[in-house]
Amino acid sequence: MSGRTHTTVLTPQDRIKTFDPYVANLIDRTAWYEASRCIMCFDAPCVTACPTRINIPEFIFRIKTRNYRGSAKIIRESNIFGGECGYVCPVERLCESKCVRNNLGEEPVAISLLQRFVYEMEKPKGLVKFDKAPSNKKKVAVVGAGPAGLSAAYELGRKGYEVTVCDSNAKPGGLLIYGILPWKVAWSVAESEIANIKEYGVRLLTKKPIADAKGLLKDFDAVYISTGATKSAGLGIPGEDLPGVHLAQDFLYKVACYVKGEGKAPELKGKKVVVVGGGDTAIDCAMASLRLGAEKVYVLYRRSLSEMPAVPYGRKQAKEEGAEFMLLTAPVKIIGGNKVSGVECVKMELGSPDASGRRSVKPIKGSEFTVETDVVILAVGQKPDEAALKSFGVKVKDGLIEVDKNYATSIKGVFAGGDAVNGGDTVVEAVAEGKKAAEAIDKYLSGRK
Amino acid sequence: MVTKPDLTVKFCKLELESPYMLSSAPPTCTGEMIMRAFEEGWAGAVTKTIKPDKTAVYDYDNRFGIMGFEDKQMVVFENIEEVTKRPLGTWIKEIKEVKKKYPEKPLIGSLMAEPKEDEWEALARAVSEAGVDMLELNFGCPHGMPERGMGAFCGQRPELIEKLTKASKQGSNVPIMVKLTPNVTDIAFMGKTAEAAGADAISAINTVLGLIGVNIDTFEPMPTVNGKSTFGGMSGPAMKPIAMRCVAQLCQATNIPVSGIGGITTWRDAVEFLLIGANNVQVCTSVMWRGYRLIHDMVDGLTQYLDDKGFSSVKEIQGLTLPKLTAWSKLDKDWEVVAKIDKDKCIKCGICFVGCRDGGYQAIKFEQGKAAEVDEEKCDACSLCTLSCPVPGCITWKRVKK
Structure with missing residues (x-):
């Protein structure tokens, strides 16, 4: 065998x-x-x-x-x-x-x-069901119905808490429904698992954005913030504000809405697209662009293939579909008049490994060149919506909610987890953090040690 | 000039070009099939068991079953099929055709009749006179036939083995081989009985009586004949250990050649049978599973093996292992070893650890991500770890003096 x-x-x-x-x-x-x-x-x-x-x-x-x-x-x-x-x-x-x-x-x-x-x-x-404890009359609010929030909601619901999950989107699921496109997994999978969570008595309120976490404590015994990392980082290079430049998270959100029939997709038919970044999100953007009819898709990454964070499977799939990888290439400037016409790039060379073991890169002088393109998608990192985090009133550090080892924020009774705390990790990590936070919240509310 | 090892075997008066024969079973159901098998390269064949025309035979639909692993890796095959349904006259005609076309390929007629001496004598006469090179007396079939006093019914009764062997000798003009059933407490005794009655050779084993399984959805036993079943004959790879034990016991107890049968799927199995003393081997189940073409690798693999080991003929390996089979009480009690784990080969799966902890002597230490280690003081050298370890050569023996 x-x-x-x-x-x-x-x-x-x-x-x-x-x-x-x-x-x-x-x-x-x-x-x-x-x-x-x-x-x-x-x-x-x-x-x-x-x-x-x-x-x-x-x-x-x-x-x-x-x-x-x-x-x-x-x-x-x-x-x-x-x-x-x-x-x-x-x-x-x-x-x-x-x-x-x-x-x-x-x-x-x-x-x-x-x-x-x-x-x-x-x-x-029907999905497997587990025993649920009888209601303990205690109420928990979860802000954000992504994997971290729903995972915590399920665990708490099962333990007998009355859990209400609020989300600003039309459908619960967060990234599962608005960030992951169906060629990876049919949305029906997440939908079935969310429906299953509801059966543990979890209330899901959609189109219900929350601004004030502390205010929730009037009606709830504890609050869990799991609003995810919905924003993309920019590069801070000239031309990022030109029409035709998309941020990865927004781009994927629009594509997801389009596939659901809830909105228009970015017009890419017959166009050239440059995706900047080397992570799984960059690969998703490249594959989405090809499905929207882009004529040519380049993936620009400033290090070499061996440093690329995207999993090899995804890279291979994107390459097979026609995405072209431009390695050791960094954008310097996005060029265009009233819209994008190209990206000025510079070739990079690898230096010695940094503290994290990843090799540093530096530009090669005089190696500048221009890639003609109609569209640029920046997939160089994700981050939480910092303004939203601050509106919750919890302490925010480096753009992320600060928590202790029990996922407790600076406000007593308010907990946080998932991408809003870790800055953007996998679905499975969010689920795991939701579980751990639920455990911490249960300890907090039950007075258990 | 390439010299090839000599694969020929002398079996009683028969000259076999290699030690491979087809056993009495579906692959030798007709003369046409036997001739195709000979064409493919089989050295000899035992016909499907021939019976007197007055003996009624019936074959139920869905008469086979298997036990296997993933992807139909069959390990046990069951049948509740009976002997040939074809008339004696047809067989006599076809035996003549086969012998005419392949005079040099030994053809053995398998016989079965009711436990009456005159019937056996008459049948032996008719079939031997048709031109076969040897007769095989089927005292082994464990299903169907025994309910009517035939097959294993005879093989389980020494007095019938003696009586019917003698009667068949009386009628036959060719050597007689007795095919024994493993469904007895002491097969060696049955072998000695046959030898004393004048048998020229023994073949073993016939199938092992068993029950292949129960369908847990329908609660029906298998193979299911319209909802019911009966005990049947087990063959296939998993029967090899039982067959080898029987063959070795017969080789130890008698002085006549033994034709080994039971679970032979490849040349490697055949080599093992030859080493424990079989004169030749007979194959059925694996041929039913994959066809006569298996003979090509059986011959080539054996040739290559003999050549690699420096033997010039198959006769040189016959029985080589037999003297090394002894009584339990005669094994070496001074042989003391402990398991030794090669740290570099260890893949850190913990399989040796969990087996030793729960089914052994708690003598292995293991921590995730680290190579397993043997506590030599606790190791009782049972060998469980060396067998369950998924890495070849990772756990070996170290000789110790306790």
Whole structure:
């Protein structure tokens, strides 16, 4: 037993015609086979690598015994967004990177494919339910219905709290619904998991932006802020305000609304697009642009491929679809009259590693050149909406809500977590932080030590 | 000039071009099939068991079952099929055709009749006179036939083995081989009984009586014949250990050649049977699973193996391992070792640890991310870890003097 199972993937030519998922799921036979590749390690390193600590060997073993519902229980008891995470987790950086099959010189067990399979087997009968404690009459408000907020809301709801989640968007889900596009995972996955959370008595109020967290304490015993990192960082170079320059988060939000039929997409048909950045978001922007009909998409990244934070899988997919990577290239200036016409770039060279181990870069003098383009998308980092954070009245440091190890903010009774605190991490990290914050809030409200 | 090891085997008076024969089973159901198998390269064949025309035979639909792993990696095969349904006259005609076309390929006629001496004698006469090179007496089939006093019913009764072997000898003009059932307490005793009755060779094993499974959705036993089932004969890879034990016991107890049968899927299995003393081997289940073409690698692999090991003929390896099989009480009690884990090869999966903790002697220390370590004081050298470790050569033995 050694070869990893691969499912059917639509050709790049076919998949860019739509926003639909293009990677097929495992079926019984292939899932059993892939499950049999799991050695069932003791104290498995894949589990440690999962922020939500899903008992991966156990859920995979249950696939082998055809106990699919039991397998779903294992996943869901650790991660209430287990289906969504099966699709969107950067497993190449997390569980699969620690699979001991790597140590044997083999490909890791396809944990994400198996997790998707379990979700798809779980769905028809309805998602797995757990016991819920009777109401303790205590009220918690959650601000922001993204993965961190919903995860905390579920945990607290299950413990008997009366939880109300407020969100400014028309639909709950935050990034799951407005940031992740359906070629990665159908929105129905997140929707089913959100509907499941509601069944634990969690109230979801949409189109309800909250400004004053302290005010909420009049009606609620505790507040959890999980408003995410909805803004993109800029580069601070000339020309960023030209029409045709998009910030990644706004761009993806617009595309998501367009695909939902709730708005117009940026007009990219036949246009040249430059995406600046080397993370997973940059890859998403490139792939979205291709699906919107862009004629040419360049991804500009100032370091080399080995420093690129985007997972290799995503890079490969984008490249196959026609995105061209311009490495060791940094934008200096966005050029244009009344709209973007190009990006002036400079070639970079790598220096020695910095404190974090990442190699520094510096421009090569005289290497400036211009890339002609109609559109520029800046995907150089995300951040919370600082004005919104400040409006909550909690202490904000370096643009992020400051919390202690118990996710408590500067205001007693107000907690915070997810991207608004960590500055922008994975969905699975947000789910994990939501769980931990719920634990802290429960301790705070119950007086437990 | 390439010199090839000699694969020929002398089996009683028969000359086999290699030690591979097809056993009495579906792959030898007709003369046409046998001839195709010979064409493909099989050295010999035992016909599907021939019976007197008056013996009624019935085959149920859905008469097979399997037990396997993922992706149909079959390990046990079950059948509740009976002997041939074809008339004796048809067989006599086809035996003649096969022998005419392949005079140099040994053809063995398998026989079964009710436990009456005259019936066996007559059948042996008819089939041997048709031109087969040897007869095989089927005293082994464990399903269906025994309910009517045939197959394993005979193989489980020494007095019938003796009586019917003698009767068949009486009718036959060719050597007689007795095929034994493993469904007895002491197969060696049955082998000695056959030898004393004049058998020229023994073949073992026939299938092992079992129940392949139950469908937990329908509660029906398998293989399901319209909702019900019966115990059947198990064959396939998982039967090899039982078959090897039986063959070794027969080789130890008798002085006549043994044709080894049971779970032989590759040349490697065949080598093992030859090493424990089998004169040749017979194959069925793996051929049913993948076809006559398996013979090509069986022959080539054996040739290559003999060449690599420096043997010039297959006869040189027959029985090499047999003297190394002894009684439990005669094994070396001074042989003391402990497990040794190669830190560089260890993939840190903790499998050795959990097995030793929960099924051994708590002699392995393990912490996530670090190579496992053996506590030599506690290690009882049971070998569980060396077997369950997924990395070849990672856990080995270190000789110690306690």
